[in-house]
Amino acid sequence: MSAHATAAAHAHAEDHVPTMWERLPWMAAALGFLGCLAGYVFEGPKNFAHAYLVAFMFFLSLGLGAFFLVVIHHLFDAYWSVPTRRFLEHLACLLPWMALFFLPIGLLSGDLYYWMNVDPAKDHSLAVKQVLFNKATWGVASAALFGIWWLWTHRLRGWSLRQDETGAAECTTAMRRWAASGIFVFAFSLTAAAIFWMKSLEHQFFSTMYGVYYFAGSVWMTLATAYAIALLLRRSGRVPMMGQEQFHSLAKLLFAFTVFYAYIHFSQYFLIWNAAMPEETFWYAKREQGTWAIVGWVIILGHFVLPFLVLLRIDAKLSTKVVIPIFVWVWLMHHLDLQFNIMPLVQPEGPAFLISTLGALLFIGGLLAALFLWDLRRHPAFPLKDPRMGEVVRH
Amino acid sequence: MSAHAPTDSSPAYSTTTPPELQRVPLVLGQRSLGWISDKISSIVEGDTPRWWWYAFIPSFLIATLGFAAIGYMITTGIGVWGLNNPVMWGWAIVNFVWWIGIGHAGTLISAILFLLRQKWRTSINRAAEAMTIFAVMCAGIFPAIHVGRVWYLWYPLPIPNGNDIWPQFRSPLLWDVFAVSTYFTVSLLFWYMGLIPDLATLRDRLRVQALRLTDPAAKFINKAKQALYGFFALGWTGSNRHWSHYEKMYLLLAGLSTPLVLSVHSIVSFDFAVSQVPGWHTTIFPPYFVAGAIFSGFGMVLTLMIPMRSLFKLEEIITERHIELMCKVTLATGSIVGYAYGMEFFIAWYGGSPYELYAFKNRAFGPYWWAYWIMVSCNVISPQFFWFKKVRTNMVAVFVLSIFVNIGMWFERFVIVVTSLHRDFLPASWGHYGPTWVDVVTYVGTMGFFMTLFLLFIRFLPLIAISEVKGVTPQADPHHELGGATREGARG
């Protein structure tokens, strides 16, 4: 029977004729590439680099969020998330691919991270952390992060795919082991990524919450995406046991992370506001200049209040008419939140539209979508012999 | 049903579970519904076990001693404590944060696990909620007495004082007043609401027992107990129309208690973090305090439950699986706390403020280095043993580790409070801090007070939520064969 299952999956992949939907990502990527080129030429490398970093951190959120959800699934020994696990594993396995998209950031690092052009002897806050903040460490650390992510995400998916064939308990045990070490790896690598690639844009700023802040937004955005993908998979009929339980749980987690993000960001702002120490307040002061002040309010209302009120009711959590617009809205808000972190450096007066922003999103997003769809095609769409599948079917 | 035939779009899948991955049921031994109420009620109805007195009398004496120490402090003055410049916040605030943190596990179990539909909570939530209430009572003692002149305790209430000045709402201490009093009130109400159906159970059992009584004195006691339990049961008849509103109310209280419990320790952390004191002002404090609180609370739940389940022979209701799950929560929160410790240290270095960095170096290698390393080993290292199933299922090991957690979390607050204050910006005002015997007796006294209350609770109230445990058994499921469903309609 196992041979049958894999044969079916393979047959599925080989006979495949690309549909319009599957060509779309490639077209988006091509268009995005042109947009990036145009942005680089007409808007200048500095503007382009920042807009590109926003898009990069945006999609990195998706991979990290999925990595987290897979790890948590194993640690909690949950049953409801079994049907969603395979596509989350695919999303997590996009993380090593992000190394490719990191190349422009590496090449343009001088335009992004101005500490790279500052003499540490003349800058106290750089001098103290020079061990960490020098080009070599920065490059090695960045490379190491992708390596770590490759190892863990592929091990987790590898054991999961092996279980599709054998159904053995040892696969679950192995996945739990990788998940147990994975939760630590996840916490440290995400924090390092947030610090090296985003917080270091303004190396004088420090906040112990920053990693948690990026984490909260990332998982939030991933949950909304997971809901949408789960819905598409149910429509396609490829995951027959995807049902109300999965949607309800995903929506509840989305709701929980709406609140968690608000809690984290409120705490960070509130503590900095109250203590009013200039070495910290400058960061938010800069983000209250010009129309960034409005963006701040949009984040409070759009990142928290609106999804909070909408998702409060159980019928809303289960209604595709509600959650699909919310999914689009979540993407917009998470992108805006990252812009709020990154763009004031090149747009001190307020956010302005850049071709680079759109181009980078389409380019990275399009290629990642193509990779994801390829993964989805060539593997079974859900863990075929997961030991908790019985519970999923019974509930 | 073990394998499913493939359809056009989905391949074949299987629903079998290998034997080593089977889940253990929540109530062992396939007990009947009646057995559950008999078992739990018999603890309240039966004779007082001898060990109860052995535990109660010393607890009560220690509590009395503690209150005597408080009386001595109030009549003599706050100087009998070890407080002095520059450490103006000593054991009182350490104990306050420690106790209130312990309370958080109860609310987590009763509210958050309820929202997450974690059915295993039903065996432990009642006792954990009681623990919350008693811990918050112990916590509340310290801010009340630490003002020194306790007759000014009404100052933080929204009442103008003699000069027509109102309380100052910019002060985090005032936020604390509102947070802790709300926490106590809501926890108490939540606990009581959960008790109503079980109080009705005790009332109805007394009515049946009355039939067998002939002795007029015993009859009178029975009547008095019936009146008392009946009064607090509010006339509960198990009506489904009532259950419908009741369950909604319970869900809403859980929904309110969840943000409440997160806010309480966040606000406690604001006491420190809104200041500019090195080591106190750091943005990760709110979630870090909440994780630490849940960590310490689960430590205390384990400390209490492990002896309780064996003394009352409750191993079939509070199973090994329950203990394991609690160990896992402890492990998770302990690791989050570890992340926060690391982050604090890292950012102290990264931020480049010499005062901040000094505060942390001083914590780890200064005069209080021992407190810091007790904290790290108890809170970060000791829970890591819970990765191993062998440890999680060894009750002695779990008990010992849970004690470490309690100790470690006390030292965490000690480290935060004392090391940050004893050497701040001005080296001229540096000092050393140590407690006096009054500090020690007061603290130990609150432990006696806590144990006294807890022992009274397990003697007079059902320590496990009877109706809720019944609700998670298969007999309670009208779609299960054991619940009376016909074979065709049954599932599983």
Add this chain to the structure above:
Amino acid sequence: MSRAHGILAEYPTPAAAMAAAVRVRDAGYSRWDVHTPFPVHGMDEAMGLKNSPVGWFTFLGGLSGYTGGMLMIWFMNAYHYDIVVGGKPLFSGFYAFPVCYELTILLGAFGSILGMLILNRLPRWHHPLLSNLRFAQVTHDKFFLVIECDDVKYDEARARALLQAGADHIEMVEDD
């Protein structure tokens, strides 16, 4: 002086009580109830009960807590005795937030509990069922269905027939 309260049927399992509830619901009775030791999953649908409106009480409580808190703090610290402390504005939603948040929860909890008590007409000191000894098993392991005599459709023989299937015992309950 005693008068009939209603007819009481005892069932051994939740499934039997639920099947009886469906029959009674479909027969169109209005003054009847099922009594169980714990909330039975699906019984609300079986009885045809609507979603409980307790949430509105919670909402009203929470809303009054939040707005009341904000007004109180503004009045005390920015209006009635305005005094600058710590360089903070006289009134700001930021420093007022923690207290208002707590008050929202406190009054929301009061609202929920009051709502439940009001909707359930509790507490009550006496209930005819509570003097029935058999009914004492309701908090133990038995499931009961009661049709009250006040029901406009009430007819003892018909009610008895309706409750018969699956019941262990049927009797009349008196209100004394």
